[in-house]
């Protein structure tokens with residue numbers, strides 16, 4: 082059940098260029114939080130914002146949650162300027178969650194940019210499952226220290242679309258290209274989160290072969306399924322990203338509608 | 340929720356309601372999701388998402404854009420159609436203790452008539468007729484913006500329906516006094532002022548309109564002065580036609596402004612999307628206001644004129 086509650090900022094650390102890690106202490110206990118779920122966070126500050134902003138939960142322990150965010154606009158700019166002990170209102174936990182990973186084979190995780198956040202949580206929640214985690218960013222300097230935090234159940238791979246060598250940028254191909262070139266793995270299950278185009282390509286690549294769960298993004302207003310702002314087409318009719326998702330079987334998504 | 344405060348009791352013409360707070364159509368789903376946040380029977384009435392004759396998938400993404408102090412939406416009346424609504428939603432609505440209002444949207448006069456007629460005999464308390472949507476037989480001009488089609492549509496709906504009828508019109512309706520006269524002459528029980536304001540956003544990176552349908556509806560605090568002006572004018576034209584104020588209402592003091600301008604009831608839209616508890620919070624602070632000032636809301640309707 083979604084709760085509205087308050088939280089206090091424990092820390093708000095810059096990890097890499099425009100990428101931040103926000104740790105929030107929840108004021109009230111909420112129902113169990115599962116990987117794939119997100120929060121709707123009030124981000125108003127110097128720049129006035131009305132709607133709450135959706136962010137995936139990157140980790141949840143005791144009454145603390147971690148959020149990995151990238152500064153892209155007003156709300157995230159406000160967030161990046163906030164200091165410890167500030168209070169923020171939020172709705173938690175929103176949306177559905179990933180299915181349980183396989184414990185017999187390897188789970189392939191492909192995260193684009195901050196899309197790595199819910200995949201990271203999956204590896205923490207299921208320490209007995211094995212994961213091959215591919216993390217792609219558009220710029221090398223957006224990498225951050227995430228690989229240092231992954232457990233022994235995770236094999237970590239990093240790739241950036243653009244490699245900056247003495248200020249000259251060289252295109253390196255997408256994270257999917259990198260995976261195809263460098264991996265001989267046959268995963269049992271695939272989980273992905275990141276840019277829509279990336280998740281679409283990943284679904285095309287493994288369609289009808291391996292089950293693929295995608296965590297979608299859409300511009301949201303409510304975040305709890307009442308405004309239909311995030312509604313899109315699937316093979317079984319219209320669905321809302323916020324309430325029916327954000328996690329869907331990739332093969333059911335009509336990608337052009339996103 | 341505080342215990343029932345009779346000072347909040349509100350009248351919309353012949354309809355007596357426990358308080359003046361009603362969700363605006365399309366910002367409350369069909370009520371079920373809000374029921375998990377709080378008991379929605381605390382509201383003066385519930386009002387469902389506009390239903391059309393046929394199921395509609397709505398407009399393409401993106402559908403939401405935040406502007407300073409407002410939001411724009413291009414949802415495009417997505418809904419599963421009247422048959423589904425009657426099967427899946429009406430049974431839920433009828434379990435509620437509070438008033439039950441249903442919103443209907445048509446793209447031709449006949450569609451409005453068919454929708455209103457098909458709701459005859461169901462235990463609902465009012466139908467809100469959303470005549471702020473485009474008339475496909477008039478080149479997409481909103482029904483409320485053409486006096487002939489507005490008159491014809493309201494006339495035919497009134498004739499076929501035995502419900503309490505509310506006409507929801509656009510805030511930009513021009514001339515407003517004519518629309519108010521038609522609504523009253525055609526025997527409608529109330530007017531709702533009003534719907535979102537037509538607006539535009541440009542995506543400067545792609546050098547194209549942000550929304551695929553170009554024009555979208557602006558709501559939220561940005562439109563409050565426009566809505567308040569429309570309520571004021573409607574009340575000046577005809578103080579006997581009950582008015583529902585809607586547009587940018589976020590707080591109990593916004594509600595008081597609308598009531599003083601002439602609204603008997605207020606619909607809350609965007610505020611629900613920002614905070615699911617917006618409506619019960621407003622009701623609680625209205626209750627505190629009435630107790631502190633030893634005044635009932637009914638005494639305040641139109642008092643600023």
Ligand SMILES: Cc1cc2nc3c(=O)[nH]c(=O)nc-3n(C[C@H](O)[C@H](O)[C@H](O)COP(=O)(O)OP(=O)(O)OC[C@H]3O[C@@H](n4cnc5c(N)ncnc54)[C@H](O)[C@@H]3O)c2cc1C
Nearest residue numbers: 134135136137149150151153154155156157195298299300
């Ligand atoms: C389920 C879900 C989970 C998400 N998880 C994360 C996360 O873990 N970390 C993170 O950094 N971001 C995440 N996002 C995206 C995040 O919500 C947006 O980046 C944020 O809302 C932007 O707010 P803003 O006020 O800074 O930008 P705005 O000023 O609102 O917009 C600036 C730009 O941000 C982009 N944007 C705005 N809203 C969204 C949106 N809802 N989805 C995608 N892009 C948007 C647009 O490209 C726009 O041009 C998630 C989105 C969803 C739907």
Ligand SMILES: Cc1cc2nc3c(=O)[nH]c(=O)nc-3n(C[C@H](O)[C@H](O)[C@H](O)COP(=O)(O)O)c2cc1C
Nearest residue numbers: 308363364365389469533534558559586587608609
């Ligand atoms: C996401 C969204 C969906 C809406 N859908 C409908 C609808 O189906 N029917 C309708 O009559 N009005 C609809 N509206 C308009 C609202 O009911 C209301 O008239 C408008 O938003 C102004 O009020 P507000 O500023 O309090 O939001 C919608 C508004 C929003 C924001």
Ligand code: FES
Nearest residue numbers: 302304306309323
């Ligand atoms: S954001 Fe409102 S329905 Fe998804």
